Amino acid sequence: MFLLLFPAAWAGDKGLFVSPTTGVPVSSVWGVFVGISKYKQADLNLTYADQDAKALYDFFAAQFEGQVPADHFRLLTNEKATRRDILKVLAEVLNLAMDQDLVVLGLSMHGLWDQSGQNLYFVAHDTNPNELWDRGLSQADVMNMIAHSRARKIVILLDTCNSGGFGSSGTLLAMKNVNTADVNRLLSAIGRSQDGIAVITSSSAAERSQEGQKFCGGHGAFTCALLEGLKGGADTNRNGLMEVRELFDYVYRDVKQNTGGVQNPNIDGRYDSGLPLVAVARAAEPQAGKKVDVDLGGSPQDSATYVPPDTSDYDKLLEQSKAHAAEQKKAEEARKLYLAKLEEAWGKVVQITDTLKSVQGTKDKRITVVRKFLSEFPQDNPRQGEVEGLIQQIEGEREPEPATSPSNRTSSGKAGIEWVYSQPAKLYFAKTETTVAQYRACVNAGFCSSQGLTMPYWNGKNQPDWAKYCNWDKPGREDHPINCVDWNQATAFCKWSGGRLPSEAEWFLEASNKSSRQYPWGDQKVTCKYAIWGDGERTDGCGKDSTWPVCSKVVGNSVSGLCDMSGNVGELTSSWVDSLCVVVRGGSWSDDYPEFMRALLRSWRASTYRFYFYGFRCGRSFQTTKIEQQPEQELPAQMEPNKASAVWSDPNSGLTWQAMPPANGMQWEAAKSYCSNLTLGGYSDWRLPSISELRSLVRGCSATETGGSCKVTENCRSLSCCKDPCGGCSNKGGPGAGGHYWPSVLPKLPNVDEWWFWSSSSYEVYTDTAWGVGFGNGYVRGYNKGYEIFVRCVR
DSSP states (O other): OOOOOOOOOOOOSOOSEEOTTTOOEEOOEEEEEEEOSSOSSGGGOOSSHHHHHHHHHHHHHHHTBTTBOGGGEEEEEGGGOOHHHHHHHHHHHHHHOOTTOEEEEEEESOEEEOTTSSOEEEOOTTOOTTOHHHHOEEHHHHHHHHHTSSOOOEEEEEOOOOOGGGGGSHHHHTSOBOOHHHHHHHHHHHHTSSTTEEEEESSOTTOOOOEETTTTTTEEHHHHHHHHIIIIITOTTOSSEEEHHHHHHHHHHHHHHHTTTSOOOEEEEEOOTTOEEEEOOOOOOOOTTOOOEEOOSSOGGGOEEOOOOOOHHHHHHHHHHHHHHHHHHHHHHHHHHHHHHHHHHHHHHHHHHHHTTTSTTOHHHHHHHHHHHHHHSOSSOTTHHHHHHHHHHHHHSOOOOOTTSOOSEEEOSSTTOEEEEETTTTEEEESSOOBHHHHHHHHHTTSSOOTTTTSOEETTEEOGGGGGGOOTTOTTOTTSBOOSOOHHHHHHHHHHTTOBOOOHHHHHHHHTTTTTOSBTTBSSOOOTTTOOSOTTTSSTTTTTSSOOOTTSOGGGOOTTOOSOSSSSSEEEEEEESSSSEEEEESOOTTOOSGGGGSTTOEEEEETTOBOTTEEOOOEEOSOSSOOOOOOOOOOOTTOOTTSSOOEEEOTTTOOEEESSOOSSOBOHHHHHHHHHTOOBTTBOOOBOOOHHHHHTTOOSOTTTSTTSSOOOBTTBOSGGGGGSOOSOOSTTOSSSGGGOSSOTTSOOOTTOSOOEEEEEEEOSSOTTEEEEEETTTTEEEEEETTSOBBOOOBO
16 A cells, blocks of 8 residues: 655745745645555455545645635545546646645555566556556656656655555466565655655565554554644644654654554655645643643653743744745735736737738747747746747748758658658658558568567567457558567668657657647547547447557647557657667557547557557658758958857858857856847847757767767757767867867857857756757767856857
């Protein structure tokens, strides 16, 4: 049984209570509490899970009654806690919670590893433990929703109940059950994955959590101690706030004492020890100077005389609260001024975008103006929805491709693949998922393998029960997507077709139209009108119990006209989770939950597995070789050498650059602000370049020039992209002034030997680091955003 408590990050100028260590308030509170004691499969039943969840729900609902709306707290127990309902409620609450809010998520249920022992699943009411991948709530589901929520301050409280009863059926005996050591190892990794996460487990490795009537009338020992502590028992510093560290200290002592030392809670992670979960009323103090006998549980002579504590600390807190009220008033006045400026700026944005609407070649400029408005007014922007709608409207307008861009459509000449150019991803995609006929052409050419295409394979063995769903040997399915292929077979076909598997980032940019759509077709509800899926009400595959011919649902096409990006088959990508598993994007014909059709959905599988609900589509880069460099125009003669007073247009990329950057380095955030506020050469739409744009300036170092063997680009921002040589060339051997690796027409900054420049591209995982280029030797690498390095703006 699992109990997880997730308080969100908070920031704001007023709140229900304030962290004594950081001074940051909590503005509102949300909660989802799930407890399952009665399962659809009865041999999974638990005793106290539903009571644990309800007790937490009752506590928080009562604690904040009259302070937050009642519907901020949700309770799902037993038959109401299906996978579908849990995901729906979690998504709703995590999407509604704001940055400054506290979110409490309590899950009290079984946990199981899948048969591979690689993926942890929470067992919902309707989960079949023999097919966890189909009905289980995976750790990835939960963590993915948390990662995309505004919540960032997280406390995880885990109560692991006795799992000995899991093995009552023969199939479950073969499964690797979750034990405390496994869970502790998993949660420790989560706790250390980023700042702000505290992980508290009910027991240490190899211990079993105790439960029974003796614990608060029917709870686990850990849950009982947690409830008593939250109600005020753990407020050892008597400041009226229940802080994370003092709550753990209380629970640790209480559980250890009440279980005779056989159960010892544990805490891990990088967190604010003073993080408040609730505010509690302080007990009334005895009158000063009056002796009070306190029973210490022994004989009369063991009694002690109570001495009231010094209350000067409370006086200080009172003064602080008064000062805080004054700050609130100032903040409210500042917000009124902020909103007035916001509305003035929005009026100008609307005017500019409307004026330029009929002017060709201004589409990107209009979008830049709108995005600049967002960057200048990022907090509590009431125009957020209109801004996103305007960006989507502009992106959806048709405009002739510039001369330097690829044409929208072409044909590869192999197997009749139609390539479609994706403006969001800057990549060609095959319009359809690879069909049986297309893959057969590759096999007939002797380049692709047909081995295993008639038999699904996973968990180390063939799966003959599902062979009927493989399309390769089924008559009449030549125009269906090829399935039951592994990652190497997909990679080989794409290479033969003149392309490659797209990365998951490229796939997502097209499927979501740069995060502006929930599904490839938009935000409309998932139905068989838009996608081939399980429907949830009838046989999978919209009633056919199989895939459909590709492009059967063209109304569900993506923004660039790609078919079946969600539905029919999930699509393998070139992105890896680890050395064994590759990322798969898009839902399939056998998925019967709308959440699986979202562009945001991310899953992964071992590269050697062959699933009947997975296939692939290929991508192809516009430039597969280096740019043929054009003669570089000279800079204006009137440029003042030591000032950022000139611009230079690169004939190869079409980008316009700041010719002379500032003479001093600056931190990453300051660099972004500098560029967005720059007015130069009659332009005001300057910005910090992406890593792909910054690399387009490299000259004379073949590995890191555009199209070189270094794989770091805007769509490949992880450390794994550095496997190919990104280390640059010899020091000061480039064609630029002073031996730098940039165009020879650009000047050298006086008295500086090594030029390191920022890009706007953060690492894919380590968000405190951004990619940059060292033009002294042409290398591509990451820099901590707190470093001070140089900046050259682009437009």
